[in-house]
Amino acid sequence: MLISPTNKPQIFITMGDPSGIGPEVIAKSMASPALKGLAVFIVFGDMDVMARAAETFGRGSFRLRKLENTESQADPDEEAVNIIDPGPPLANSRYGQPTRGGAEKTLSCLDAAVDIMRRSSAETPKALVTAPVNKEKIAEIHPGFVGHTEHLQKAYGSALVTMVLVGETLRVVPVTRHIPLREVASALSVDLIADTLEQVASNRRMITGGEDAKIAVAALNPHCGEGGKIGTEEIDVIAPAVERARKFYENIEGPVSADVVFYKALQKKVDIVVSMYHDQGLSPFKMVDFDNGVNMTLGLGHVRTSPDHGTAFDIAGKDQASSSSMEQAIRLAVRAISTA
């Protein structure tokens, strides 16, 4: 099912929260001449919401085609933007006013996309691009929801997923993600770090677009632990993990002091920085790539990207949202497919 007439990659896009800027940035991206023809686009969203967004922000440059029966051999239309609406229709969705119903539709669109991607043929190259969701509202109906990455990990039954932030200037990979800082040191293990490094190394061409990549691993403690005087995780955990991963891929350096490794990355002496925790990677990243970051998830069997911004309810529907990050997420997904 969902077999493209040609062998063009399929980009599955989820709408995200209908009251946020998701539908708007998707419509603007679909209207972007730079993306035309790059892939077959299939949006999982509410038909009415997407039709409104297409009308307001699509500038008449594309048509929507609803795929009525996703179980059939329905071929997506390469010339149109294909919509799959898992139903039921969302009533009275308003920009800037998130609702429980909107969160339910957000989640059902995401789950429909995952379901179809998991069951579809491996022959057609594909990737998932997700628009931003309202985590709090989704958590009300789906307790424990903390974000796309973790939700997809469960849905795909993946042993390890890795979050990669890809920007124009930096590329960073936090080994641990949305956990309290006081739990970080205990959450690190040789296996977790080494497995992450190997997943990053395996996907380095997706991440950098280049053939090779210098990967550097940040230390956990100040001054790289100063030989064990300020913490022992560099000696006990990080160095052994790097040693193990280097047998798989040699071009890995570390641990390197956190206050040196990002400077080296800025100087292009390092291509990908693997950080031990969320803010260690994200703070430097957002300094230089605040507006042009793309979030990439590895370990799902196909790549998933998303713009590195939130629902932005305050500006939704006002034609103030830039689709630049969404367009980059789509471009990166296409590139990832071609280098996979």
Next chain:
Amino acid sequence: MLISPTNKPQIFITMGDPSGIGPEVIAKSMASPALKGLAVFIVFGDMDVMARAAETFGRGSFRLRKLENTESQADPDEEAVNIIDPGPPLANSRYGQPTRGGAEKTLSCLDAAVDIMRRSSAETPKALVTAPVNKEKIAEIHPGFVGHTEHLQKAYGSALVTMVLVGETLRVVPVTRHIPLREVASALSVDLIADTLEQVASNRRMITGGEDAKIAVAALNPHCGEGGKIGTEEIDVIAPAVERARKFYENIEGPVSADVVFYKALQKKVDIVVSMYHDQGLSPFKMVDFDNGVNMTLGLGHVRTSPDHGTAFDIAGKDQASSSSMEQAIRLAVRAISTA
């Protein structure tokens, strides 16, 4: 004692490790036309080491004057660079080859400077500028030595000292410093953060050179703890500390997500960022101010600054070391005196 004929500020400079680049960058700074006449300079160092550095790197632009008896009313010479050598002379000091004797002399120069500063009249404005030391070698003769900041805190009997990194682009203050990351969360308290904020606020003009300063406080956990879902320190510790400190100085904001606050600082929406731990502040700082950072210590009764580089034994004596950071440290010390 050490009363300048005029009311010029006195800048006390410690030599640092004699085998490192300390003597070289001091001599180059003393030769800098930009610093001439800004202050009365008194260097605590080995006479032979400083004479050699002055000869090699001073370019004949200043003379050294040894103050023989620091207990007398010896007036420092405003036209010369004054040297106080606590003795005994250091034999056979070689660049690039740190020795135990060199470490002993480093420490005795530092302690002599502290001793004289603590006992000298409050009338003459003064500040301390320290050249880099070899922490490992000093720790061999003085167990527990982890760095200038902590050593000076003990020597001055200060209840709280605060380390400030002052760069051209950013100014950051880590609340905790050289401790393992796993101990950071437990080391934070409302009092420590609030006291640090008040010390920073009291010295904001020293730090920024301006009248007012917007101070922002970084969160500890990812996404600022997401309302307690990813850690509770924002709610239990940081927010109450900010609330307390705002009664002392209003222009304090926080906690702000770490991956947002440094971006805001880069955009000049924040003047000083107070971070919860070493790398949280130092990693962003070194990205943009790697080569021009100055370390400042508050809480000693007078300001202390130092260049933000190490002993650099590998290039010592080779005329490769830049005195730019040392010169900035001296300039910042002079500015701190004038705004104190």
